Amino acid sequence: MPETARRSDHLNATRYGNRPTMKDVAARAGVGLKTVSRVVNGEPGVTPETERRVQEAIDALGFRRNDSARVLRKGRTASIGLVLEDLADPFYGPLSRAVEEVARAHGALLINGSSAEDPDREQELALALCARRVDGLVVIPAGDDHRYLEPELKAGVATVFVDRPAGRIDADVVLSDNFGGARDGVAHLIAHGHRRIGFIGDMPRIHTAAERLRGYRAALEDAGTQVEDSWMSLGVTDPQRVRRAAEEMLAGPDPVTAIFAGNNRVTVTVVRVLAEHSRPTALVGFDDFELADLLQPGVTVIAQDAAALGRTAAERLFRQLDGTLIAPERIELPTRLIARGSGEVPPAV
Amino acid sequence: MPETARRSDHLNATRYGNRPTMKDVAARAGVGLKTVSRVVNGEPGVTPETERRVQEAIDALGFRRNDSARVLRKGRTASIGLVLEDLADPFYGPLSRAVEEVARAHGALLINGSSAEDPDREQELALALCARRVDGLVVIPAGDDHRYLEPELKAGVATVFVDRPAGRIDADVVLSDNFGGARDGVAHLIAHGHRRIGFIGDMPRIHTAAERLRGYRAALEDAGTQVEDSWMSLGVTDPQRVRRAAEEMLAGPDPVTAIFAGNNRVTVTVVRVLAEHSRPTALVGFDDFELADLLQPGVTVIAQDAAALGRTAAERLFRQLDGTLIAPERIELPTRLIARGSGEVPPAV
DNA sequence: CTTGCATATGACAACGTTGTCCAGGCTCTA
DNA sequence: TAGAGCCTGGACAACGTTGTCATATGCAAG
Numbered sequence: 001m002p003e004t005a006r007r008s009d010h011l012n013a014t015r016y017g018n019r020p021t022m023k024d025v026a027a028r029a030g031v032g033l034k035t036v037s038r039v040v041n042g043e044p045g046v047t048p049e050t051e052r053r054v055q056e057a058i059d060a061l062g063f064r065r066n067d068s069a070r071v072l073r074k075g076r077t078a079s080i081g082l083v084l085e086d087l088a089d090p091f092y093g094p095l096s097r098a099v100e101e102v103a104r105a106h107g108a109l110l111i112n113g114s115s116a117e118d119p120d121r122e123q124e125l126a127l128a129l130c131a132r133r134v135d136g137l138v139v140i141p142a143g144d145d146h147r148y149l150e151p152e153l154k155a156g157v158a159t160v161f162v163d164r165p166a167g168r169i170d171a172d173v174v175l176s177d178n179f180g181g182a183r184d185g186v187a188h189l190i191a192h193g194h195r196r197i198g199f200i201g202d203m204p205r206i207h208t209a210a211e212r213l214r215g216y217r218a219a220l221e222d223a224g225t226q227v228e229d230s231w232m233s234l235g236v237t238d239p240q241r242v243r244r245a246a247e248e249m250l251a252g253p254d255p256v257t258a259i260f261a262g263n264n265r266v267t268v269t270v271v272r273v274l275a276e277h278s279r280p281t282a283l284v285g286f287d288d289f290e291l292a293d294l295l296q297p298g299v300t301v302i303a304q305d306a307a308a309l310g311r312t313a314a315e316r317l318f319r320q321l322d323g324t325l326i327a328p329e330r331i332e333l334p335t336r337l338i339a340r341g342s343g344e345v346p347p348a349v
Numbered sequence: 350m351p352e353t354a355r356r357s358d359h360l361n362a363t364r365y366g367n368r369p370t371m372k373d374v375a376a377r378a379g380v381g382l383k384t385v386s387r388v389v390n391g392e393p394g395v396t397p398e399t400e401r402r403v404q405e406a407i408d409a410l411g412f413r414r415n416d417s418a419r420v421l422r423k424g425r426t427a428s429i430g431l432v433l434e435d436l437a438d439p440f441y442g443p444l445s446r447a448v449e450e451v452a453r454a455h456g457a458l459l460i461n462g463s464s465a466e467d468p469d470r471e472q473e474l475a476l477a478l479c480a481r482r483v484d485g486l487v488v489i490p491a492g493d494d495h496r497y498l499e500p501e502l503k504a505g506v507a508t509v510f511v512d513r514p515a516g517r518i519d520a521d522v523v524l525s526d527n528f529g530g531a532r533d534g535v536a537h538l539i540a541h542g543h544r545r546i547g548f549i550g551d552m553p554r555i556h557t558a559a560e561r562l563r564g565y566r567a568a569l570e571d572a573g574t575q576v577e578d579s580w581m582s583l584g585v586t587d588p589q590r591v592r593r594a595a596e597e598m599l600a601g602p603d604p605v606t607a608i609f610a611g612n613n614r615v616t617v618t619v620v621r622v623l624a625e626h627s628r629p630t631a632l633v634g635f636d637d638f639e640l641a642d643l644l645q646p647g648v649t650v651i652a653q654d655a656a657a658l659g660r661t662a663a664e665r666l667f668r669q670l671d672g673t674l675i676a677p678e679r680i681e682l683p684t685r686l687i688a689r690g691s692g693e694v695p696p697a698v
Numbered sequence: 699c700t701t702g703c704a705t706a707t708g709a710c711a712a713c714g715t716t717g718t719c720c721a722g723g724c725t726c727t728a
Numbered sequence: 729t730a731g732a733g734c735c736t737g738g739a740c741a742a743c744g745t746t747g748t749c750a751t752a753t754g755c756a757a758g
Contacts, residue, residue: 019504021714032738037716045736062500067480068421069714072743077417079460079481088446088656090439090639097437100463109477111428111460114449128458131416132428151411155368271643290439291640294620307437370744381708386746394706418744421713 020061029057040065071133079103080158080317081129082112083122084140091264091287091306092140095162098310099138106318108135119143130157136317138162138310144205146171158320160313164207165330172320173330174313176304178208178286181335182215183222185284185302186260188337190223193347194258194282196231198249200242200270201262203235212262212286231256242269250277257347258282264289271299271342282345284337293340300343303336369410378406389414420482428452429507429666430478431461432471433489440613440636440655441489444511447659448487455667457484468492479506485666487511487659493554495520507669511662513556514679521669522679523662525653527557527635530684531564532571534633534651535609537686539572542696543607543631545580547598549591549619550611550635552584561611561635580605591618599626606696607631613638620648620691631694633686642689649692652685 022036029036031054038046039054046054057063071077080103084092100110111129115122122142126149129137136158139146144167153159153171160172189197199216202209213234220227230252233245246269249256258281259274261267267285274281285292288303312331319325337343371385378385380403387395388403395403406412420426429452433441449459460478464471471491475498478486485507488495493516502508502520509521538546548565551558562583569576579601582594595618598605607630608623610616616634623630634641637652661680668674686692 023714026738033714034716034739035737038737041716047736050736062504064476064480064500064504066421066482066714067477068417068426068482069743070716071417072415072421072714072745073716075743086446087436087449088442090442093437093439093442097435097463100436100461104462109460109481110462111458112449113453113459114446127413128416131413132458133415133417151413154411155413268640268643275643289640290638291617291644294617294624294644295640296645372744375708382744383708383710383746384706387707390746396706399706415744418713419746421715421744422746424713 019066020063021066022063025054025057025061025063028061029053077133077135078107079109079111079132079134080136080138080314081126081132081134082110082138083115083125083129084112085117085142086114087112088114090290093306095140095306095310098307099314102311102314102318115140115142117142119145123148127152135321136160138313138317139166140164141166143167144207158317160317160320162309162313170328172313172316172325172328174309174316175330175332176208176309177332177334178211179215179218180332181302181304181337182212182260182262182286183219184215184335184337185286185300185343186216186219187222188300188339188343189258189260189282189284190219190225192258192282192344195223195225195347196254196256196258198231198233198246198256198259199262200233200236200245200249200259200266202237202266209234209262216260237263237265239265239269242266243273246270246273250279250281255279256281258284258343258345261285263287267299267301271295279348280345281348282343284343288338292338295342297342297345298340300337300339300341303338305333305336308333368415369412370415371412374403374406374410374412377410378402426482426484427456428458428460428481428483429485429487429663430475430481430483431459431487432464432474432478433461434466434491435463436461437463439638442655444489444655444659447656448663451660451663451667464489464491466491468494472497476501484670485509487662487666488515489513490515492516493556507666509662509666509669511658519677521662521665521674521677523658523665524679524681525557525658526681526683527560528564528567529681530651530653530686531561531609531611531635532568533564533684533686534635534649534692535565535568536571537649537688537692538607538609538631538633539568539574541607541631541693544569544572544574544696545577545603545605545607547580547582547595547605547608548611549582549585549594549598549608549615551586558583558611565609586612586614588614588618591615592622595619595622599628599630604628605630607633607694610634612636616648616650620644628697629694630697631692633692637687641687644691646691646694647689649686649688649690652687654682654685657682 022033026033026036036054039051082099103110113125119142130152139161141161141164146166146169162174165173201212204210204213217227236242236245259270261270264287270283285299285301288301292299292301371382375382375385385403388400431448452459462474464474468491479501488510490510490513495515495518511523514522550561553559553562566576585591585594608619610619613636619632634648634650637650641648641650
């Protein structure tokens with residue numbers, strides 16, 4: 001073994017444990033650095049015999065190319081970032097997976113993190129990802145001001161927002177048709193004879209919640225019904241408060257005969273409340289959930305396609321990177337009403 | 350503006366879009382490269398006045414430190430990799446989130462990917478993460494031979510396996526007590542008078558499935574009952590086959606009076622089948638799932654704590670990195686029986 | 699005015715890889 | 729056998745950052 005090899009081994013001893021580098025491999029195989037690089041990358045111009053020697057040295061040393069260095073040299077990291085609200089939320093699992101599949105198809109890795117619905121944390125995460133020089137960023141916004149990303153966009157970081165629109169910045173956005181979905185859901189209740197329909201949803205400062213509320217109002221107005229304040233409960237999302245809100249709507253002299261639930265978690269709590277009440281009350285929920293069909297009655301929902309959201313966003317991202325895409329666009333994906341029973345209950349007399 | 354600045358801007362034009370570097374900032378601020386580095390990293394020894402000038406240049410150019418280069422220089426990437434089976438699976442959401450939280454507490458980012466239960470893809474992913482020089486790796490094994498990771502372990506990549514043990518390699522493992530949980534679940538059925546108890550689960554080559562089967566057998570043997578082959582259905586996991594298996598067990602002259610379901614998906618399908626049958630049959634499922642309590646009757650389950658699995662694994666990982674940890678260990682976390690009704694149904698006469 | 703010292707700043711190498719370019723040896727043809 | 733052309737292989741710079749070390753500046757003390 002040439003002298004350089006030993007020296008180099010020693011020099012690298014404290015870094016990354018002590019991973020061998022191409023230099024070490026080259027020394028051991030008795031070839032030049034670049035030849036090793038060629039073998040590792042399958043570039044042409046290496047004799048089978050030389051290649052064999054290099055390969056042997058690689059195996060013997062347990063060498064693995066350092067992609068960090070490679071990235072520094074090449075300028076592209078082949079990785080994209082995903083900032084979402086909560087990895088543990090069943091809605092984001094399929095979305096995240098869809099993004100991953102598209103990334104994989106493009107040879108990219110996925111780095112993701114949860115903002116926990118905190119705008120500061122969203123920003124911190126997004127910027128950390130930019131510092132890692134991800135090629136692109138898929139963001140499910142927690143905040144409503146994304147001007148902090150402007151320098152990054154200008155610098156060429158491909159960016160797509162999903163599920164909620166970007167704030168104060170011009171960028172690609174992929175959304176569900178929250179307005180249309182809610183309108184359809186409420187119209188479905190109206191078609192089954194309901195007029196007094198309750199709405200329980202999140203704070204209207206959240207875009208999806210506002211849109212769904214708007215759809216609710218539109219459907220009732222289309223039917224010529226005047227919406228009463230007591231029918232709506234906004235900014236209510238934790239089980240306790242949803243429960244109280246539902247019970248209030250169902251009590252009183254003139255109770256609602258149906259409830260439209262503004263999201264997943266609300267729907268589930270309302271199901272619990274209705275199960276305890278004797279008077280049958282119709283229910284339609286925004287967002288599908290597992291086992292909704294197994295409940296008695298099955299829960300009628302407006303389903304969004306989370307995987308499609310993720311896939312569409314990621315595909316747009318890579319088209320930005322290809323240069324195929326120019327102007328930012330706003331894409332709305334349709335929702336689908338799934339009737340399972342709870343939405344077809346007629347109004348109690 | 351000094352001449353160098355313009356030249357540098359031009360040279361960098363095609364890389365990372367055209368992100369400014371410390372060199373560009375230095376040129377613009379009229380200071381040395383290292384001074385910029387000092388300011389960016391909050392190192393001491395910079396006059397307030399100089400700092401102001403540098404900060405100004407940073408803002409004007411929209412500079413953000415390139416962490417890839419930083420990583421190359423420093424040798425630690427402050428990121429860990431997570432290889433799991435399927436991000437979209439509700440079981441892995443909380444696990445993944447727990448790992449992320451621990452990583453965040455240690456200032457690390459999380460890169461994750463799905464193996465889709467394919468050993469080759471698991472290996473490909475794990476090695477890709479090693480090439481990125483993640484500091485550590487949390488792996489939910491798809492395959493049962495992990496010798497391919499040996500060079501990486503030797504090179505100092507901290508590694509913890511979760512949910513299933515590592516194959517042919519000595520490493521940290523964090524598991525649920527699959528054997529004990531299954532035994533408890535079946536014992537629960539036995540305590541309610543059942544003897545003829547069916548088991549539907551995954552292929553025994555999957556460690557968790559094998560352990561649960563072992564627990565099932567142990568409980569019945571403890572009760573002095575001879576297990577009959579017709580009670581067990583192994584390697585059955587897709588809805589169609591689970592359905593057929595369940596129906597077979599429930600038919601015939603001497604049907605089972607209770608079923609123990611080996612995992613989540615099996616449980617759900619069995620619930621459907623039982624709902625169609627008139628004779629009441631008891632059911633206990635391994636793994637909790639959302640809304641299990643809302644069904645009629647509520648589904649009794651053996652719950653594992655996915656978040657605890659993830660947290661424990663990640664914490665061990667960082668203790669490996671600290672050097673606090675020496676010998677690999679196998680940790681088993683307890684499971685919990687949650688009685689909700691379906692497991693307390695007495696045997697039909 | 700010189701010496702000594704602390705403090706602010708910059709020049710330079712190094713991290714591990716890839717792209718560019720050149721050299722040496724070979725084959726082929728005239 | 730010489731010249732052209734191809735193939736193999738290596739030297740060197742560069743990617744953007746940080747660590748080391750040297751220098752310049754200012755000020756106090758002799």
